Amino acid sequence: MIAKDTIVAISTPIGQSGIGIVRMSGNRAFDIARRIFSSSSRTKISWNSSFKMYYGWIVDPDKNERIDEVILSLMKAPRTYTREDIAEINCHGGLVPLRKILEVCLKQGARLAEPGEFTRRAFLNGRIDLSQAESVLDIVQAKTEKTLKLAVKSLEGKLSKCILAIREEMVDILSLIEAEIDFCDEDIQALSKEEKEKRIDSLIKKVEKLIDRATTSQIYREGVKVVITGKTNVGKSSLLNTLLERERAIVSHIPGTTRDTIEETINIKGFPVCIIDTAGLGESKDPLDKESIKRAYDSLKMADIILLMVDGSLPLEEEDEKIFSVVKNFKKQILLVINKIDLPLKISKSKLRKIFPSLSPVETSATQGTGIDKLKTQIASFILGKISSDSEEIMINLRQKNCLKKTKSCLSRAKEGLKNNLSEELLALELREGITHLDEITGYRLGEEVLDRIFSQFCIGK
Ligand SMILES: Nc1nc2c(ncn2[C@@H]2O[C@H](COP(=O)(O)OP(=O)(O)OP(=O)(O)O)[C@@H](O)[C@H]2O)c(=O)[nH]1
Ligand SMILES: [Mg+2]
Incomplete structure (x- = not known):
C-alpha cells in the first residue's frame, strides 16, 4: 500500500x-x-x-x-x-x-x-x-533494561511467531474438520474425536500461557507500586530518599512533615518500582492533616505492596495497633520494616510477631543505609512471586491479552462442543472465530478505528 x-x-x-x-x-x-x-x-x-x-x-x-x-x-x-x-x-x-x-x-x-x-x-x-508495531511503543517507554530487552524481542517478531504457530495449528484442525464436512457422504473422519480434543486442549494451554504472560509484561512495562506507610516520624521519607540516593522528600523530626504523596520510580533488579511516600497515618482534627491522610489512604488502595514501617526505637502503642488493623484491611501484600535500628531497640519483636505471624520484618536504618539491600531483595522476591516463572520472554499488552482471551473462549467452547457431540459445522465456526481474534493481534484484520486507537498512544514523529 x-x-x-x-x-x-x-x-x-x-x-x-x-x-x-x-x-x-x-x-x-x-x-x-x-x-x-x-x-x-x-x-x-x-x-x-x-x-x-x-x-x-x-x-x-x-x-x-x-x-x-x-x-x-x-x-x-x-x-x-x-x-x-x-x-x-x-x-x-x-x-x-x-x-x-x-x-x-x-x-x-x-x-x-x-x-x-x-x-x-x-x-x-x-x-x-501490529504486535511488532506495538513493541516500538514499549521500546520508547521502557523503564528498565530488562523491559527494553523484552520489547526488542517482540520487535524482532517473537510474539508474532508464537501467535502464528497457534494460528497454524488452528487452521490445520479447521481444515481437517472442513474436509469432514465436505466429504460427509463418504464418511471420512480425518481426526478422531480424541485427537481433536487433545489438539484443542494443547492449544488452550498454549493460549493460557500467553495470557499469563500479560501480568508479567505489565509489571515489566508499568512496574509495581510500593507505598510506604506507618505512623508519623517513623522514617518513611528518609527511606524514600535513601532508596533514591538523593534528598527528594523533606525530612524532619517534627511529626507530620509529609503532606502530599511523593512518587518516584527506581530500578530494583530490573523491575521498575514506583516508590510512594505518604503522610503518616493517625487521627487528627486538623483539616490539612485529614486531607494528607486521605491521600495516603488513596495511595494504599492503589498499592501492589504496602511497606509498613515502624520505629524500632519506640515501644508499640495503641495507635500503632490501630494503624496495623487499618493496613491489614487493605488486604494487600505487606512488607514489615522496623526502622531506626541504629538506636537502642525498644519495640517488642514478639508482640509484632503475634500481630503479623506470617511476616518476617526487615530491619533498617534509613539514615545509615543499613538493611536497604535486604529490603530491595524482599521487594524483588515479592515481584518474582507475582510473575509467571516460564522462560518464554514475551511481552503481551492488555489489547493482545483480550484477543487471546476471546480465542481461548472459542477453543473452550469447541472443546465443550466435542464432548457434547456438537455438529462439525459449529465446531468449525468456533475455530474460525478463534482465528479471527488471533489475527487481531497481528493486525491482519483490523478496522481503521482500532488502528487509530493503537497508534494514537505513540508520540508525534514515531
Ligand atoms: N536514628 C535514626 N533516625 C532516623 C532514621 N530514619 C529517620 N530518622 C529520623 O526520624 C525523623 C523523621 O524522619 P522522616 O523521614 O521525616 O519520617 P516520616 O515518617 O517521613 O515522618 P512524617 O512525614 O512526619 O510522617 C528525622 O529526624 C529523621 O532524621 C533512622 O533510621 N535512624
Ligand atoms: Mg515524611
Whole structure:
C-alpha cells in the first residue's frame, strides 16, 4: 500500500539539545528535500541511492534564506522504517530551528504527521505486523533494561511467531474438520474425536500461557507500586530518599512533615518500582492533616505492596495497633520494616510477631543505609512471586491479552462442543472465530478505528 501524501514531524523531544531531527516520509520526501536543501560539499547528491548523508544547509526557497546547518540523510524505499522514501534532517536541537524546518517542509507540500503515523505506515506497508508495531511503543517507554530487552524481542517478531504457530495449528484442525464436512457422504473422519480434543486442549494451554504472560509484561512495562506507610516520624521519607540516593522528600523530626504523596520510580533488579511516600497515618482534627491522610489512604488502595514501617526505637502503642488493623484491611501484600535500628531497640519483636505471624520484618536504618539491600531483595522476591516463572520472554499488552482471551473462549467452547457431540459445522465456526481474534493481534484484520486507537498512544514523529 502506498500512501499518497508525504508526512513530516519533529522526531526528537522539544527542548534544547545537541541535535534535533525532522523526519519526512512519502513519495515526495526527496523532492521536498531537494527544494530546501543546499549542499555545502562538492559532492553531487545522488537522489537515487539509499542510506547516504550530506552536509549542507536548509534554505527557505521562498525567501532564499538559510535556516540552519544540517546533515541530510536520504533513505530510499523500500528498505526504510516506513518502506517509503525517508528524508531525515539532523539540525541543531533548538525549538526555533526545528519549527522553522518543519514549516518549510509543510510549505513545500508535506503534511504534519499524526502520532505514531510513521510506525503505522511501517505496519500498513507490511514491514512489521501490529504486535511488532506495538513493541516500538514499549521500546520508547521502557523503564528498565530488562523491559527494553523484552520489547526488542517482540520487535524482532517473537510474539508474532508464537501467535502464528497457534494460528497454524488452528487452521490445520479447521481444515481437517472442513474436509469432514465436505466429504460427509463418504464418511471420512480425518481426526478422531480424541485427537481433536487433545489438539484443542494443547492449544488452550498454549493460549493460557500467553495470557499469563500479560501480568508479567505489565509489571515489566508499568512496574509495581510500593507505598510506604506507618505512623508519623517513623522514617518513611528518609527511606524514600535513601532508596533514591538523593534528598527528594523533606525530612524532619517534627511529626507530620509529609503532606502530599511523593512518587518516584527506581530500578530494583530490573523491575521498575514506583516508590510512594505518604503522610503518616493517625487521627487528627486538623483539616490539612485529614486531607494528607486521605491521600495516603488513596495511595494504599492503589498499592501492589504496602511497606509498613515502624520505629524500632519506640515501644508499640495503641495507635500503632490501630494503624496495623487499618493496613491489614487493605488486604494487600505487606512488607514489615522496623526502622531506626541504629538506636537502642525498644519495640517488642514478639508482640509484632503475634500481630503479623506470617511476616518476617526487615530491619533498617534509613539514615545509615543499613538493611536497604535486604529490603530491595524482599521487594524483588515479592515481584518474582507475582510473575509467571516460564522462560518464554514475551511481552503481551492488555489489547493482545483480550484477543487471546476471546480465542481461548472459542477453543473452550469447541472443546465443550466435542464432548457434547456438537455438529462439525459449529465446531468449525468456533475455530474460525478463534482465528479471527488471533489475527487481531497481528493486525491482519483490523478496522481503521482500532488502528487509530493503537497508534494514537505513540508520540508525534514515531
Ligand atoms: N536514628 C535514626 N533516625 C532516623 C532514621 N530514619 C529517620 N530518622 C529520623 O526520624 C525523623 C523523621 O524522619 P522522616 O523521614 O521525616 O519520617 P516520616 O515518617 O517521613 O515522618 P512524617 O512525614 O512526619 O510522617 C528525622 O529526624 C529523621 O532524621 C533512622 O533510621 N535512624
Ligand atoms: Mg515524611
